[in-house]
Amino acid sequence: MVELATPTTIEELRALAGSGRLIAGGTDILVQMRDGRDEPSLIDVSNIADGAPAVVITAGVAELSAMAPISAIVSGLAGRLPAVAASARLFGSLQIRNRATFGGNLANASPAADMVPPLVAAAAHVVVEGPGGSRQVPVAELATGPGRTALGPDEWISLIRVPLPEGEDGFLKLGGRSAMAISIVSLAWRWSRDEDGALRGVRLALGAVAPTVVRAPGAEAALEGRAPSDDVVVAAVEALRGDIAPIDDVRASAWYRREVAGDLLREALET
Amino acid sequence: MRVNGTAVTTPDPARRLLDFLRDDLGLIGAKEGCGMGECGACTVLVDGDPVCSCLVLVGQVAATDVVTVEGIGDDHRLHPVQEAFVDHYASQCGFCTPGVVVSVAGLLAKNPRPAEADVREALEGNLCRCTGYQAIFRAVASVAE
Ligand SMILES: Cc1cc2nc3c(=O)[nH]c(=O)nc-3n(C[C@H](O)[C@H](O)[C@H](O)COP(=O)(O)OP(=O)(O)OC[C@H]3O[C@@H](n4cnc5c(N)ncnc54)[C@H](O)[C@@H]3O)c2cc1C
Ligand code: FES
Ligand code: FES
Numbered sequence: 001m002v003e004l005a006t007p008t009t010i011e012e013l014r015a016l017a018g019s020g021r022l023i024a025g026g027t028d029i030l031v032q033m034r035d036g037r038d039e040p041s042l043i044d045v046s047n048i049a050d051g052a053p054a055v056v057i058t059a060g061v062a063e064l065s066a067m068a069p070i071s072a073i074v075s076g077l078a079g080r081l082p083a084v085a086a087s088a089r090l091f092g093s094l095q096i097r098n099r100a101t102f103g104g105n106l107a108n109a110s111p112a113a114d115m116v117p118p119l120v121a122a123a124a125h126v127v128v129e130g131p132g133g134s135r136q137v138p139v140a141e142l143a144t145g146p147g148r149t150a151l152g153p154d155e156w157i158s159l160i161r162v163p164l165p166e167g168e169d170g171f172l173k174l175g176g177r178s179a180m181a182i183s184i185v186s187l188a189w190r191w192s193r194d195e196d197g198a199l200r201g202v203r204l205a206l207g208a209v210a211p212t213v214v215r216a217p218g219a220e221a222a223l224e225g226r227a228p229s230d231d232v233v234v235a236a237v238e239a240l241r242g243d244i245a246p247i248d249d250v251r252a253s254a255w256y257r258r259e260v261a262g263d264l265l266r267e268a269l270e271t
Numbered sequence: 272m273r274v275n276g277t278a279v280t281t282p283d284p285a286r287r288l289l290d291f292l293r294d295d296l297g298l299i300g301a302k303e304g305c306g307m308g309e310c311g312a313c314t315v316l317v318d319g320d321p322v323c324s325c326l327v328l329v330g331q332v333a334a335t336d337v338v339t340v341e342g343i344g345d346d347h348r349l350h351p352v353q354e355a356f357v358d359h360y361a362s363q364c365g366f367c368t369p370g371v372v373v374s375v376a377g378l379l380a381k382n383p384r385p386a387e388a389d390v391r392e393a394l395e396g397n398l399c400r401c402t403g404y405q406a407i408f409r410a411v412a413s414v415a416e
Contacts, residue, residue: 027308030307030325031326042328046331093311094395096308
């Protein structure tokens with residue numbers, strides 16, 4: 001039999017942390033338990049009344065609640081963080097967005113987790129709470145492998161701090177269809193353009209092409225300081241295909257993922 | 272928790288909302304198609320928002336208002352969405368229908384004049400294997416004032 005604890009304050013959560021597995025929207029954990037995963041005790045984090053509001057904008061930074069449903073984050077963003085919002089709007093279905101959380105998406109640590117690439121491209125941090133207080137971890141360092149994270153058993157993610165973009169940012173994903181599809185490849189980007197049209201501060205992050213979400217250092221270097229002429233785009237796409245290490249699985253072959261990842265970058269540079 | 276306006280108590284908080292509704296309360300409108308969030312046959316409204324009742328534990332929604340398809344219309348008077356589904360032949364086998372009707376009723380309560388894109392978004396999570404979506408879209412268009 002499964003036990004469910006339902007703390008309603010941070011203090012109650014702090015006292016319970018470590019005594020079971022957290023459940024937020026349940027859209028990963030309940031599917032995993034249905035497939036046979038044993039979790040004798042669960043701690044609900046979807047009813048914490050004194051947690052952070054869904055979205056708070058302060059000087060240059062958006063603070064997103066890790067425990068609010070994705071649909072609440074989308075409405076709270078009201079057009080800010082275009083890449084995060086684009087990924088959130090494409091996420092699952094309305095029913096899923098009304099329950100699923102950013103915290104669950106990050107902690108589940110799927111290589112295809114759709115909220116991660118825009119957060120990595122944005123150099124976002126998570127605020128991790130535990131019995132001993134809080135610490136900040138770069139989103140890029142949270143997942144250590146498929147399904148594995150740098151979180152301790154008694155820690156939880158409370159907030160995601162995302163610097164607001166100074167230039168452009170965006171997110172594209174390829175799935176089997178537009179709604180409800182696990183990403184075959186996803187790409188998020190951030191860059192600015194100087195007066196000559198050269199790209200500055202290029203950051204690219206890709207999902208579903210490696211055991212965790214990864215940056216693309218070769219492609220970033222191929223774009224940095226250059227205007228995206230045809231030759232530059234071709235070189236960046238080539239470099240990107242070398243940056244990633246996709247695998248064959250039921251959704252796509254490694255070859256196809258490499259091709260499509262490059263196509264997404266070309267599309268991003270042309271929009 | 273209130274279900275269709277009536278206060279109910281929930282003895283086992285770790286039970287799935289879908290099982291509680293069907294087995295304990297006898298509200299068998301919500302269906303289990305997949306049990307993993309993919310099909311939407313189990314859709315109910317929680318405080319007005321559509322969710323998959325197969326992926327929610329009762330204890331997580333103990334302080335909310337839940338509405339199932341049984342609470343959308345009643346035995347004597349169908350909800351306009353239900354009337355429209357009858358008039359437009361929008362239900363063949365009917366397995367998906369309770370979930371679809373709940374999703375549409377949830378949309379119309381928030382947005383009485385949805386554009387087609389809004390209707391499509393509201394039904395992203397509802398799979399229909401036999402009627403097809405065109406008859407469903409026609410039915411919804413006829414009630415969307
Ligand atoms: C039909 C369907 C469609 C989906 N579509 C997508 C999609 O388009 N893109 C995508 O990326 N994913 C998708 N998913 C997967 C899933 O919805 C997401 O990963 C979601 O963000 C998980 O969040 P949750 O709140 O439901 O997590 P839960 O299932 O509640 O938890 C997941 C894991 O995170 C841990 N956890 C939860 N909250 C915290 C926290 N605050 N701190 C620390 N650990 C925590 C839990 O202990 C658990 O291990 C889909 C799932 C379904 C069923
Ligand atoms: S039974 Fe819940 S979504 Fe299919
Ligand atoms: S009417 Fe049969 S699945 Fe929709």
